[in-house]
Amino acid sequence: MAEKHKLLEVKGLTMDFGGLRAVDSVSLEVHEGEIAALIGPNGAGKTTFFNCVTGIYNPTKGDILLHPKGLPTRRLNGLKPNKVTEMGLARTFQNIRLFSDMTVLENVMIGRHCRTSAGIFRSIIRDKSVRREEQEIVESSYQLLKKVGLAEFANEFAKNLPYGAQRRLEIARAMATEPFLLLLDEPAAGMNPQETAELDQLICRISEEERIAILLIEHDMKLVMNISNPIYVMEYGKKIAEGSPQEIKDNPKVIEAYLGEETEEDA
Amino acid sequence: MLKDFKQSILISIWFVFLTFPLMAVRVNTTEQMVEWRWMTILWVAIGSFVLSYAWRYFLAKKQLKKKDDEEGGKHSKLQLLMEDMNFRYKAMGVLLVLALVFPLVFDTYQNTIMISALIYVVLGLGLNISVGLAGLLDLGYVAFFAVGAYSYALLNYHFDLGFWTILPVGGILGCLFGVVLGFPILRLRGDYLAIVTLGFGMIIKVVLENWSSFSFGPSGIANIDKPGLFGMDMNIDSSTIYIYYIMIALVVFTILITNRLKNSRIGRAWIALREDEIACVAMGIDMARTKLSAYALGAFWAGMVGVLFAAKTTFINPASFTFMESAIILSIVVLGGMGSILGVILGAFILILLPEYLRAFSEYRMLAFGAAMVLMMIFRPQGIISGIRTKYEYKELKEETDNG
Structure with a gap:
């Protein structure tokens, strides 16, 4: 583990909303090739943590460092979300945020925005290079749809997709930004067991084939224990445990957080 | 269906009951007797029944259509036709020929009306960028129109600059004002954005009205040059036709x-x-960039067509740039179809030409306008x-269908 390249390094991240400390000095690392998971009871501050990392919130304290391979380290604090995405860190949302009145293909094409360059004047003139770029956007987006198994829906409106497919579309859209680290916020929320199993495979495939490291928030323990290592556990804004699935399962603090106290018999 | 029928009859009875004292009973004070107007009440009954039934019928139809849309995402026939590129090119060709022949067939009055409709087409298309595409509700769009018009009027008055020089300048000034307005409202959305743009529209108008040394106040600027054509002298008729063609080109x-x-x-x-x-x-x-570009490009067209407006009327004053104008342009976009170019063009023609040709009913214009909006x-x-x-x-499509 230790010799693997460190991609994301969060040190002592703290986020205050007025008097409320939503995230309290949480540290976390994601290495190359890993599928890391962030778990914890509702309201533990997981999504806030994600929002801080992806630039939607500006954290009160702490450092978020990104170490892209072959590039200098960048500090993400206070960067705008689109800059963070440009740096290679893409995310999905807990409550699905697709562009519902755009087609499935277009949703993915939006993800290509930050990797393409046609500006206003070039779009008006629409010369050869712009047309080629457009075609490249369409082709690569379609390939991504195939990868997540949504190719047949390419021309449907995103809002007409079944729920599980919408979740996969969010992943495809995030992957279109060519990230090296993908943050998934409860990708399996609201899915049935079969859909969850498919998602399970999809995440593993992304990790292996695309060489994208993944950090996910999830409540589905089966999914988390199956695919992720390491696991970080948060409660009341604090990190209470980290380690391999086995270590987490046996950690008394985690059991307490999830099941309450008096764990002698219950656990 | 039967249920609708019953409901409509009930509604009609209820209306008869409600309006009975007003519509049926009339006290004739000169002859000291009560008149019973049974015919009026019959009309109330029939009218309310028909309206209520039609209302229910169309609602039910809409519900059915909604289900259809969810299942198959069917488009209307018109839309399917529009997707056919061949048909589209033919239709565009025919329309263009019609547009070019128009001034030769009709008189100056018709041409003038058509020019103002075309001005609103461009305004609608411009606003369509910020409202229809980018979803930034702009209630002060007419301000950019005013910027264009005044930039031509003032530069023409002070420096004697011609129409063709100012046409792009007006567009660019509109653009600049779009960016100026865009910066403070980057963080706003929805209602707040609408209020700020509304305020901006008001500010421009108030400034134009009160800064007399700059804009000549409410009395406006007169004798603005019409667009020239190689220094030719044109009478009113031919210059209207000329402006018409410029407008067609601009559209x-x-x-x-x-x-x-x-x-x-x-x-x-x-x-x-x-x-x-x-x-x-x-x-x-x-x-930030996306929002600003939407504002600036939307404003560009308003500025440009503002120059043409000033050249067409040869006289402008702040009264031409009221909130009412913004509201009409916004209605054009909403009525026509947000984000749809063809829709906006149709909307502009309907909203501008209909009132012109139905002058006889001008007293009911706002009533009809409001009713049309609500029904829409x-x-x-x-x-x-x-x-x-x-x-x-995309390439894979073919293979997929072949294999499947």
């Missing part, structure tokens, strides 16, 4: 450019911004023609 130019923008990387970013701002930035789109929002909220999504071609 074609606008359609061409807005269409390209709409189907480009920038256009997609605008639509994404309209759909979900947070997801949009999280996907790597620079919100209930039965066809997406506008006359909703935006057609571009179909993208």
